[in-house]
Amino acid sequence: MATNSMNLEDIPSESLMSELLRRMKCASKPDKRLILIVAGPPGSGKGTQSPIIKDEYCLCHLATGDMLRAAVAAKTPLGIKAKEAMDKGELVSDDLVVGIIDEAMKKPSCKKGFILDGFPRTVGQAQKLDDMLGKQGVKIDKVLDFAIDDAVLEERITGRWIHPASGRTYHTKFAPPKVPGLDDVTGEPLVQRKDDTAAVLKSRLDAFHKQTQPVIDYYSEKGIVAKLHAEKPPKEVTDEVKK
Numbered sequence: 606m607a608t609n610s611m612n613l614e615d616i617p618s619e620s621l622m623s624e625l626l627r628r629m630k631c632a633s634k635p636d637k638r639l640i641l642i643v644a645g646p647p648g649s650g651k652g653t654q655s656p657i658i659k660d661e662y663c664l665c666h667l668a669t670g671d672m673l674r675a676a677v678a679a680k681t682p683l684g685i686k687a688k689e690a691m692d693k694g695e696l697v698s699d700d701l702v703v704g705i706i707d708e709a710m711k712k713p714s715c716k717k718g719f720i721l722d723g724f725p726r727t728v729g730q731a732q733k734l735d736d737m738l739g740k741q742g743v744k745i746d747k748v749l750d751f752a753i754d755d756a757v758l759e760e761r762i763t764g765r766w767i768h769p770a771s772g773r774t775y776h777t778k779f780a781p782p783k784v785p786g787l788d789d790v791t792g793e794p795l796v797q798r799k800d801d802t803a804a805v806l807k808s809r810l811d812a813f814h815k816q817t818q819p820v821i822d823y824y825s826e827k828g829i830v831a832k833l834h835a836e837k838p839p840k841e842v843t844d845e846v847k848k
């Protein structure tokens with residue numbers, strides 16, 4: 606709503622120029638929609654790699670976790686319903702997330718395709734996604750499986766800091782900001798996610814193994830899963846994604 610009523614004169618020239626350059630670069634990309642899913646346990650690097658893939662292929666990045674956190678922060682009816690499950694590290698109901706994804710896929714920035722990050726997380730969500738895409742005459746091109754040992758994840762999750770406004774992610778050891786506790790671009794304070802504790806991670810991993818691993822198996826049977834070595838350093842994971 607706010608974007609529609611925004612006066613172009615109020616947008617900084619740098620932001621306008623970079624959006625213009627992005628659109629010019631993307632205009633030359635083929636019109637076929639590329640549809641990717643990034644799947645993996647919490648902390649496996651989905652949110653780190655998705656913005657890089659998005660820029661490279663002119664896609665939009667649809668992360669259900671980010672959308673739900675925004676709804677929780679804004680105290681919308683959806684956010685109020687989702688908060689309790691998210692705080693405990695459990696999944697929110699299929700109906701809530703399917704609704705937000707169905708709406709988000711229609712955004713103009715998704716014209717060349719999209720990356721689904723954190724969705725689908727249950728076989729029920731995967732089947733509903735197949736139905737939604739079938740109605741549009743498109744299908745999933747690839748599922749990137751961020752395979753990694755659980756033992757590595759606690760250090761990644763408890764060391765993560767984020768800049769809420771932009772979604773930029775840092776790590777105290779693996780990707781530190783230039784000034785501790787502050788965003789590199791805006792200088793604003795970084796925060797930790799409420800569910801990024803060792804205790805909540807246990808429930809999130811449990812949900813991943815019980816409810817989301819079967820989704821990866823579901824797509825493996827369709828022959829569209831590419832397995833990545835997500836324990837490697839970020840740059841090497843990016844190289845694997847590009848291959």
Ligand code: AP5
Pocket residue numbers: 645646647648649650651652653654669670671673690691692694695696697698699702722723724725726727730761762764765766774775776779780809835836837838839840842
């Ligand atoms: P969501 O926000 O999707 O969280 P998640 O799946 O648990 O994933 P994360 O964001 O924690 O991990 P990531 O893989 O993106 O890791 P990152 O790249 O940041 O979901 C949150 C909650 O929302 C769920 O628990 C659920 O309640 C609800 N929800 C969301 N979607 C839902 C759905 N479809 N259905 C039902 N409920 C849903 O990396 C982590 C850290 O490691 C960072 O600090 C990063 O700098 C560092 N790092 C990244 N890559 C590397 C590397 N290669 N080497 C070293 N460090 C690295």
